[in-house]
Ligand SMILES: [Zn+2]
């Protein structure tokens with residue numbers, strides 16, 4: 001698929017990258033129909049956010065149509081149109097139960113690295129450095145949405 005990728009400070013380019021696949025049972029894959037370019041993408045472009053890597057796919061304000069559903073995801077079905085929040089939440093951990101969605105303890109695989117910087121690990125985020133999980137973003141033709149039975153909103 002084609003995707004917008006970070007190639008170094010000040011350099012964003014459209015590249016061919018591997019299509020996303022279902023990795024966990026609660027994932028869905030969407031065909032992206034719209035994705036914003038956010039002001040905070042400028043922080044990435046300007047090199048102000050550490051742990052960006054060459055080839056990272058950007059984009060954290062995405063909507064699209066579900067084309068594939070993981071076997072443990074009972075909420076979404078193929079053909080649903082969803083809006084995908086920036087924050088990825090499990091819905092089950094202590095912070096999610098308290099409603100502190102952006103502090104989800106399970107969705108950032110690099111939480112330990114982030115805790116060193118911010119004092120506490122935060123949730124995984126789409127397209128926003130490896131500190132926030134290194135999760136590919138939605139400025140792309142397709143997007144894997146982890147824990148897609150919690151955050152996304154059907155429209
Ligand atoms: Zn944003």
Ligand SMILES: [Zn+2]
Nearest residue numbers: 090093096104
């Ligand atoms: Zn959680």
